[in-house]
Amino acid sequence: xxxxxxxxxxxxxxxxxxxxxxxxxxxxxxxxxxxxxxxxxxxxxxxxxxxxxxxxxxxxxxxxxxxxxxxxxxxxxxxxxxxxxxxxxxxxxxxxxxxxxxxxxxxxxxxxxxxxxxxxxxxxxxxxxxxxxxxxxxxxxxxxxxxxxxxxxxxxxxxxxxxxxxxxxxxxxxxxxxxxxxxxxxxxxxxxxxxxxxxxxxxxxxxxxxxxxxxxxxxxxxxxxxxxxxxxxxxxxxxxxxxxxxxxxxxxxxxxxxxxxxxxxxxxxxxxxxxxxxxxxxxxxxxxxxxxxxxxxxxxxxxxxxxxxxxxxxxxxxxxxxxxxxxxxxxxxxxxxxxxxxxxxxxxxxxxxxxxxxxxxxxxxxxxxxxxxxxxxxxxxxxxxxxxxxxxxxxxxxxxxxxxxxxxxxxxxxxxxxxxxxxxxxxxxxxxxxxxxxxxxxxxxxxxxxxxxxxxxxxxxxxxxxxxxxxxxxxxxxxxxxxxxxxxxxxxxxxxxxxxxxxxxxxxxxxxxxxxxxxxxxxxxxxxxxxxxxxxxxxxxxxxxxxxxxxxxxxxxxxxxxxxxxxxxxxxxxxxxxxxxxxxxxxxxxxxxxxxxxxxxxxxxxxxxxxxxxxxxxxxxxxxxxxxxxxxxxxxxxxxxxxxxxxxxxxxxxxxxxxxxxxxxx
Ligand code: IVH
Numbered sequence: 001x002x003x004x005x006x007x008x009x010x011x012x013x014x015x016x017x018x019x020x021x022x023x024x025x026x027x028x029x030x031x032x033x034x035x036x037x038x039x040x041x042x043x044x045x046x047x048x049x050x051x052x053x054x055x056x057x058x059x060x061x062x063x064x065x066x067x068x069x070x071x072x073x074x075x076x077x078x079x080x081x082x083x084x085x086x087x088x089x090x091x092x093x094x095x096x097x098x099x100x101x102x103x104x105x106x107x108x109x110x111x112x113x114x115x116x117x118x119x120x121x122x123x124x125x126x127x128x129x130x131x132x133x134x135x136x137x138x139x140x141x142x143x144x145x146x147x148x149x150x151x152x153x154x155x156x157x158x159x160x161x162x163x164x165x166x167x168x169x170x171x172x173x174x175x176x177x178x179x180x181x182x183x184x185x186x187x188x189x190x191x192x193x194x195x196x197x198x199x200x201x202x203x204x205x206x207x208x209x210x211x212x213x214x215x216x217x218x219x220x221x222x223x224x225x226x227x228x229x230x231x232x233x234x235x236x237x238x239x240x241x242x243x244x245x246x247x248x249x250x251x252x253x254x255x256x257x258x259x260x261x262x263x264x265x266x267x268x269x270x271x272x273x274x275x276x277x278x279x280x281x282x283x284x285x286x287x288x289x290x291x292x293x294x295x296x297x298x299x300x301x302x303x304x305x306x307x308x309x310x311x312x313x314x315x316x317x318x319x320x321x322x323x324x325x326x327x328x329x330x331x332x333x334x335x336x337x338x339x340x341x342x343x344x345x346x347x348x349x350x351x352x353x354x355x356x357x358x359x360x361x362x363x364x365x366x367x368x369x370x371x372x373x374x375x376x377x378x379x380x381x382x383x384x385x386x387x388x389x390x391x392x393x394x395x396x397x398x399x400x401x402x403x404x405x406x407x408x409x410x411x412x413x414x415x416x417x418x419x420x421x422x423x424x425x426x427x428x429x430x431x432x433x434x435x436x437x438x439x440x441x442x443x444x445x446x447x448x449x450x451x452x453x454x455x456x457x458x459x460x461x462x463x464x465x466x467x468x469x470x471x472x473x474x475x476x477x478x479x480x481x482x483x484x485x486x487x488x489x490x491x492x493x494x495x496x497x498x499x500x501x502x503x504x505x506x507x508x509x510x511x512x513x514x515x516x517x518x519x520x521x522x523x524x525x526x527x528x529x530x531x532x533x534x535x536x537x538x539x540x541x542x543x544x545x546x547x548x549x550x551x552x553x554x555x556x557x558x559x560x561x562x563x564x565x566x567x568x569x570x571x572x573x574x575x576x577x578x579x580x581x582x583x584x585x586x587x588x589x590x591x592x593x594x595x596x597x598x599x600x601x602x603x604x605x606x607x608x609x610x611x612x613x614x615x616x617x618x619x620x621x622x623x624x625x626x627x628x629x630x631x632x633x634x635x636x637x638x639x640x641x642x643x644x645x646x647x648x649x650x651x652x653x654x655x656x657x658x659x660x661x662x663x664x665x666x
Contacts, residue, residue, distance in 0.1 A: 003051075007051065013047070014044065017037070022246050024037070025218075026154055044060065057129070059157075060157070063157075065147045068209075074143060075122075080139045081120055081137075082139060082302050083301055084302050086310050097262075100296065100304070103304065109288045110255075110262050111235050111253060111254070111255055114250060114252045114253075114284070115281055116220055116250075117195075117278075117279040118170040118172030118173070118201075119172075121134065121171050122134045122142065122168055124166045125165055127163075128158055129157070129159075130149075135647050138646055138647060142647045145204050148205075149204065151209050151217075152219055156245075159246050160244065164227075167225060167242060169219045169222055172200050173196045173197075174196070175278060177217075178199050181199060201640070201641060202644075203215035204217065205650050219248055220248060221248060222284075235287070238290070262285050270311060281311060284307075285306065292305065293305040315374040316343065316374075317370055317372055318373050319369070323337055326429075329436075329511050330421075330513050331422045335400070337353075337365065344375055344381065349373060352381045353380075357400040357418075359418075366386065367397075368395035369386045369388075371383045404422035406422070406428055406429030426464070431458065434511050437511045441604060441606060442605070443517075446498045456481070462476055470574035472495065474488055503529070503579055503580040505517075505520070506576065507524050508521075512554060514550055516621075518620065522546040526544050529578060531578065536555065592617050593617070593629075595619070597630060597639040598632050598640070599635055600633035601653055602653065623642045628648070629648065630643035630650045631652075632651070
């Protein structure tokens with residue numbers, strides 16, 4: 001065949017493949033077999049190999065590109081991606097309709113859509129060609145994830161008309177694909193994604209599009225951001241037009257004449273949502289007329305012409321088997337409900353914090369009661385209410401003990417505080433919790449010194465407080481059950497190693513009330529030595545950014561107690577580091593703010609943080625707009641989601657290593 005004929009065939013094949021792609025991925029109605037599709041694709045690949053100069057980015061062969069180097073670029077949205085205000089019940093929905101109709105000055109009709117639980121993206125087309133895909137980011141600025149979005153087959157690379165426009169949609173992972181992915185990951189011993197939304201978010205933010213391509217993502221396009229002509233008059237028409245252009249739009253959409261019809265739609269889907277092949281977390285209700293939408297406008301955050309009805313949190317009923325009382329590190333005594341193991345929103349719950357006595361009284365929770373439980377924010381289990389109608393008369397009213405269950409000391413309740421405290425500094429329950437805290441990863445990171453070993457050491461009368469750890473001897477450990485030569489030596493070595501931890505770790509390890517690891521770091525940096533911190537006055541403490549009145553008072557109070565000063569003296573005598581070492585080496589990462597989350601393979605989180613700091617980076621514990629990079633290990637959770645929402649560059653462990661090595665070379 002001659003070149004001209006080949007070029008003609010290339011064009012033909014592209015058109016056919018685009019069409020079949022559309023039939024398959026958008027309409028879900030293929031007209032040829034997979035085998036025939038593969039044959040056409042193979043023919044095109046071969047022809048393009050012969051004429052590489054003809055390959056354009058919108059060719060169906062060009063879905064999977066090269067990895068992005070150095071993180072995603074930022075993209076400013078031409079029209080901001082707003083979020084939606086919420087309605088949690090029928091009344092709030094009706095209030096929304098009243099507001100809308102008052103502003104519109106007439107009755108209006110609505111469109112109901114499912115609220116897909118994935119992540120919002122913006123897709124830009126120029127003359128019908130897909131040129132840019134971005135995350136929502138903070139609504140104003142997102143990240144360029146074009147290469148990854150190109151791998152999603154239901155996103156057209158070329159539209160059926162040469163229009164220029166920007167559309168919005170939700171990328172999601174179907175439940176089946178999610179389950180399969182997690183099954184594969186479990187088999188490989190990799191961390192599992194918590195839900196399909198996290199899996200989808202994690203997948204589109206991969207630097208290597210090959211990974212995204214392997215993840216079976218899908219999209220529903222739900223609105224137009226910017227368009228170069230204005231022929232449309234209603235939202236429902238714009239959805240129809242989007243479908244004609246080649247976008248995948250949701251079939252679960254309904255035009256409603258009034259808010260009663262909207263409510264019926266909501267009721268139907270509240271019932272049926274479990275049967276959908278993907279997760280939804282509510283229903284989006286939009287004013288249909290685009291003119292009315294324009295008239296209503298938007299607040300800074302959300303349009304006035306739309307609302308998201310959120311499904312109620314998933315609830316279940318459990319029985320309270322017992323109410324236990326726990327003594328924490330700072331002496332706070334808190335009740336904890338022990339429940340019959342019950343499945344709620346995908347995981348088994350068997351205990352729920354009851355916070356304090358008033359909480360138990362106000363909710364009238366009794367031992368033996370049946371209670372409604374739910375996961376607040378779908379994570380922390382809580383008791384919503386008890387079910388007195390199911391009582392048999394055998395239930396017992398919970399009484400907060402008068403004395404500490406661990407040491408027998410009279411409990412105290414300070415004015416203005418709901419918590420009851422054990423103020424006996426020598427209370428064994430507190431010593432135990434303090435030791436656990438002292439040895440924990442972000443504190444002195446003493447490997448092998450977990451709760452069980454600590455309990456053993458306390459029971460054997462070998463330790464009461466952290467300073468005792470440094471007096472432990474091999475002969476004592478080897479006497480203990482389950483201790484052998486190796487484990488005794490390892491533990492002693494780990495305790496020895498903890499002497500060189502940075503001052504910030506030690507300050508955190510002391511367990512001063514309200515002093516978390518961030519504040520501890522600030523204190524260590526500001527004062528430079530334990531000696532200076534110990535003598536710090538309230539007036540100086542309060543000048544530190546991270547320190548407010550509550551923390552300053554707590555620090556002063558801690559160092560005013562002789563038992564605490566005695567502990568510090570003994571730690572010092574044992575050789576524990578008490579000074580802040582000066583930052584050394586290069587400052588390549590100065591000006592960048594990092595957050596490290598999840599489990600890393602080659603470092604402890606703390607080590608990674610220390611490494612970053614040694615290169616001049618600022619490291620914080622929570623993700624905000626000021627964060628430059630999030631380093632996400634396995635099982636990264638809410639911080640990863642937040643970073644993704646804010647469009648912050650996420651690095652995996654390897655990328656982090658590359659960055660560190662790269663900065664080291666420069
Ligand atoms: S319309 C200006 N429609 O919900 C409002 N949003 O808080 C534009 N979402 O992150 C949103 N399904 O990604 C719209 N059918 C739907 C949606 C939907 C899910 C998400 C959206 C955004 C959030 C709104």
